[in-house]
Amino acid sequence: MHPFLILVCVPLAAGILGWIIGRLRNEFSFIGAVLSLYFAFRLFWHSRGGIEEFELVRIAGIPVAFRLDSLSGFILLFVAVFGVLILLFSFRYMKHWRGTRGYYFYMMLTLAGSYAVLLSANLFTLLIFWGALLVVLYGILLVGRRGAEKAAGKALVIVGLGDFAMLLGIALLLARGGMIDLRPQIPMPLHDGTMILAFVLLAVGALAKAGSMPLHTWIPQASKTSPATVMAFIPASLDKLLGIYLLTRLSVYVFDIATNVALRNILMTVGAVTVLGAVMMALVQKRVMRLLSFHAVSQVGYMVLGIGTGTPIGIAGGLFHMLNHSIYKAGLFLSAGTAEYMTGTEEIDKLGGLGRQMPITFFSFLVCALAIAGIPPLNGFVSKWMVYQGIIQIGGEGNRLFPVFLTAAMLGSVLTLASFLKLLHSIFLGQRPAALARVREGSFAMWVPTAILALTCIAFGVFAISFPLRSFIYPSLPMIVQPPGIWQPVLATLLVLIGLGVGAVVYLLGTGRKPAAGRSFVGGERIAYDEESRVTGTAFYTSVKRMPIVGDLLRFGEEGAFDLSNWVKGIMAGLGGVFRNSLDLLLDRGYQYLGQLVKNAGQGLSYVMTGRLTLYLAMILVGAAIFYVVLLLG
Amino acid sequence: MSFVENWFSFVGRGRSPWLDFAGGRVELYFALIFAFVGLVALLYSVVKIRGRGGQVVEYFAFLVLLVASGVGVVYARNLLLIFAAWEIATFAIWRLVLYYRSDEDVAAGSWAWFVNFGASTLMLVGLAIILFEEKTLSLDQLRGLEISMLPAVLIFIGILAKSATLPLYVWLPKAYRAAPAPVCAMLSGIAESIGIVLFFKLFVMTIRVPGAFMTTVAGLAIVSSLVAGGIALRAKTLRGLLAYSTISQLGFMFLGLALVGYHGVLGGLLYVLAHAVAKAGLFLSAGLVEDAAGTSEMDELGGGAKRSPTLAVATAVLALSVVGMPPLLGFFAKLGVLIGALESNLLFGVGAIIAALFTLLYMIRLYTKAFLGEAQTPDWKPINGFLVTLVVLMALVSLAGGVAVFGPVRFLQDEVLTLVGAF
Incomplete structure (x- = not known):
């Protein structure tokens, strides 16, 4: 069996076996994931050496083929890593959920489908597995709390919309003699209308997968009902890896995005709007998962911005940000x-002060939060820095809009930090509610994956240039990337560490350890540190809601006014109503009147047809006479 | 695949120019679809359909007749023969739809009958025009001939009715509301496809329009x-x-x-x-x-x-x-x-x-x-x-x-x- 097929079939077989033998589903899926990690690593290693192709079958002249190159190679590896880590986490976390048999089955199918998507050699093959992943997504979103079918239906509508757009784009390429290969010799220039349309349609599919605005609304919806592992695996990591993978493929390999300035500007605008819109929504959330899910949307904006610049450094930055984002x-x-599992709630109001009891989880969360906010020297900073460089570079090429994009990107970063301060305060710092006094650190299977991810964030930040960029990102792009400006991550880390050391010395020697405590005067009341006076983080940014235009927009957003799936559903249902109440009724009535007419005509005839023999004889005679006259004359 | 084809090779050329059945792979493909859907509907009906003796016998007779007429349309090589099978299907649809015999069921059956029958009468006129113009109704002799707009439109009206497309679909929702579930399955699997089959055989495979x-x-x-x-x-x-x-x-x-x-x-x-x-x-x-x-x-x-x-x-x-x-x-x-x-x-x-x-x-x-x-x-x-x-x-x-x-x-x-x- 070809190694590509083995990689796809191992998790598939493990999933099916685990589903049939439900008792052993954990074991089967873990073995499947670890085995597939092994094969993925081998393929990744192989992909450094060169390109390998394999054609499975040809359907009506269109090949179903697989190919491995350096871009798909490294993403394969990370998909496998995430699969193993999240499965490990699931064993404990998913214990109390219903429908875990289906859950593990769908997880393994998702893994297999993602491998197949990444190995696809052309768009037709890719679309088959892309759609199959959507079907699996629908299934896995149904495993959830009450009301999960809403999120699942929304995902099916939005991602399905993207799928249909891709279907149309691929059919367009096939019908108009375009290439559907994902790695042609020369990328197609985006000058003629058909090609631009095909690119836009395909990009819509990629963006719907990645969860860029306005195709994002299923992600916050799913965060209400789905387990954290599903959120961590699918919208947070896999969908970014696959969606941005496809966008990169399309804009660098299949088409040449650099040839069309207008398209680049549109793409960057989508990115900038996504960054800002989603982060504003995140600021005012009251639930942890929902807040995180808005960041999963917001960060896509940076990747789209980076790729939209069309410059090598920007594209590399977007790709690196994709990788970093999935990690943190x-x-x-x-x-x-973990916090939700140990406390039983994810409402910000009911959490607080867990840092002392859950140190490892706190550390992981802190590192990842700083990484997403783009604090140097963590990985998120490096990739954002590269994206900024890309934007500045297009400014140098004469793009007038570049200050707008740059401001949006930087402002987004600030707001991200702000919203994570809110989360850090309200989950791990601040005052602990009395109900959470006995909460402990999560089990081994829960903190190991989180800690690994957090440490990776640090490693990918400190050694950004020498390790991830050099081994994963640069080789996977067909152009030469100039190193990102004057940023020296190792040096910067040292400086940050020195700064932190100095700070610690000042803290220990100075007055930091013994702050002057005095009674605060609040109307003569003595403040007791109890449940009544606990300050939660929910209300941190309510002032945003009171801002004149922004506040209204946020309210509309919360009520679903910008929800594309609502728009699509509403418009389609409206059209349906029009069709039903006009055309359908009209036809129905029309045929009824026709029937009535025939009936009335029949009644008219009944006056003539009286049943008298002589009358019929006379009619026959007259008829025969006419017949003969016509015959004789003709 | 060749095994399947050999198995069905008894469907040879008929002797008469009218009673003429033949077909290649596409025909076999259609026939297998019809047979499969018919079989499943039959099995379903065996369990589900209950009623007085004569009524049940009539039901099963027309169920099988509908499959047979579908296969007839698929394999017939003469338009008149196709038309005969076509009308048998119309008749079977009528009887099957009103199986439960309530007033609404009978009304739905009548709708199905009138729309289909009216449209197929126009189709017959179209066939007559073709016979008049080309002197033949055999598909083999019609191959490659260009026919004029009028008969094409008339025949297509018949197809529209059977395959329930825009102006002539009104009978279908009523029929589905009335008919037993297996009949609905047969309607969408076989009866609706008959129109597609005729469209394919006549307009795509045979004549030029x-x-x-x-x-x-x-x-x-x-x-x-x-x-x-x-x-x-x-x-x-x-x-x-x-x-x-x-x-x-x-x-x-x-x-x-x-x-x-x-x-x-x-x-x-x-x-x-x-x-x-x-x-x-x-x-x-x-x-x-x-x-x-x-x-x-x-x-x-x-x-x-x-x-x-x-x-x-x-x-x-x-x-x-x-x-x-x-x-x-x-x-x-x-x-x-x-x-x-x-x-x-x-x-x-x-x-x-x-x-x-x-x-x-x-x-x-x-x-x-x-x-x-x-x-x-x-x-x-x-x-x-x-x-x-x-x-x-x-x-x-x-x-x-x-x-x-x-x-x-x-x-x-x-x-x-x-x-x-x-x-």
């Missing part, structure tokens, strides 16, 4: 999931 | 597909939704076949299989849900997945096949039709994709209302396991047909290629 966002969802 | 005719057919197909998709989205009952869905899907088949291109025709042919199997399965499933819950109103249904998980999974597969999600068969059919549509006109492709979006929305609605959420009806009667197995069988065929889609494609592609090459 999976870490965030998992550590928040 | 003015180019404007085929473009009009494609346009009409898309409009019909869009309108019916919209109405299905607003349907109140399971059957109503599936009925309009059938009308909407028939538009895709016409679209694929009308724009005689390689991928379009191949996609259209695959679509017949995908739709016959999936929609028949969905009707059987809807019948089971209705019987168990005691109602067909979607607002009163719910929670079916908890009561019968197997049925729910099978129904999901069937619905996704109709929507056109890979790796199910419906996806490949839809892709073929889309390529065919885009080869001719961008607007056709966009219309088709919007119709597909309608399909997605109403199928989600059907599944959510019937199977997910909380149960509305407390007394859910037990479902016969054998009947669930039949639905599962349909789902498996949809899945296997998609995973191994190269099978049917290889079976058909050479004939389609010669056919398209001839044009």
